Amino acid sequence: METATNADLRKDFLAPDLFHIGEVRGVYTHDDRLVVGGAVPGTGRLELPAWDVLGTGTHLARRELGIVNVGEPGHVLVDDEKFELGHLDGLFVGRGSEVVFAGADAAFYFVSAPAHATYPTVLLSHAAVEPVKLGSPAGANERSLYRYAWGQELQTAVLQFGVTVIADGSVWNTCPPHLHDRRTEVYLYVDLDEKDRVFHFMGRPGAARHLVMGNREAVISPPWSIHSGVGTGSYAFIWAMGGENNEYTDLTPVPLEDL
Numbered sequence: 001m002e003t004a005t006n007a008d009l010r011k012d013f014l015a016p017d018l019f020h021i022g023e024v025r026g027v028y029t030h031d032d033r034l035v036v037g038g039a040v041p042g043t044g045r046l047e048l049p050a051w052d053v054l055g056t057g058t059h060l061a062r063r064e065l066g067i068v069n070v071g072e073p074g075h076v077l078v079d080d081e082k083f084e085l086g087h088l089d090g091l092f093v094g095r096g097s098e099v100v101f102a103g104a105d106a107a108f109y110f111v112s113a114p115a116h117a118t119y120p121t122v123l124l125s126h127a128a129v130e131p132v133k134l135g136s137p138a139g140a141n142e143r144s145l146y147r148y149a150w151g152q153e154l155q156t157a158v159l160q161f162g163v164t165v166i167a168d169g170s171v172w173n174t175c176p177p178h179l180h181d182r183r184t185e186v187y188l189y190v191d192l193d194e195k196d197r198v199f200h201f202m203g204r205p206g207a208a209r210h211l212v213m214g215n216r217e218a219v220i221s222p223p224w225s226i227h228s229g230v231g232t233g234s235y236a237f238i239w240a241m242g243g244e245n246n247e248y249t250d251l252t253p254v255p256l257e258d259l
């Protein structure tokens, strides 16, 4: 990463173009074998595919799934049970289920991870999750952290995910940064005006690089990489991770002076 060109970084760590009407698109990571994707049903219904890379008959035969609706209201069928999702509402789907996406103006972001056990499917209403207030206006990093799956109330095998909403007037996320060597993490930036950008910082402490990212673009953070960003306008992001455990607090802060 230290010697890569910007084009190399974008090729290897950026997941753009996940959201196309009538399509389910996905990116497979060898770091912790996460699948990161988008499903935009339009007027139809879209099944979550079992892409060849997985080598199984269905996508969730050996995986569990986190979904967040980053568009307008829609619904997800899980083994034919209907779950209504509004903007930024989430859904955890346990191993073994079949998933169908629907909603003319909905756009579903999803992350799946290998799961050694099956846990119940649970709807995660954004309005019902009590956020953790982080940062401050003085640090320009005031934000609300909505933990949907983080190893506590909601039971999962390894998947953790949630949404962080940056307060008006603030621009930084995940600053000071941190590392979690036992997990890979993916950020999807959303609710960013088309003219704005997020400068996302990545890499080892002391050798940080950056990607310039637009709305609804995702970035893969390998376990050794910091993951922090600063925007030119207001935004939110969906964070999702998987790996050795599902303990949110299993992380190592990186003091700013070590960058």
Ligand SMILES: O=C[C@H](O)[C@@H](O)CC(=O)C(=O)O
Pocket: 134, 143, 145, 163, 164, 173, 174, 175, 185, 227, 239, 251
């Ligand atoms: O491992 C935790 C993830 O990086 C996010 O929860 C951090 C975050 O949302 C933030 O501080 O802004």
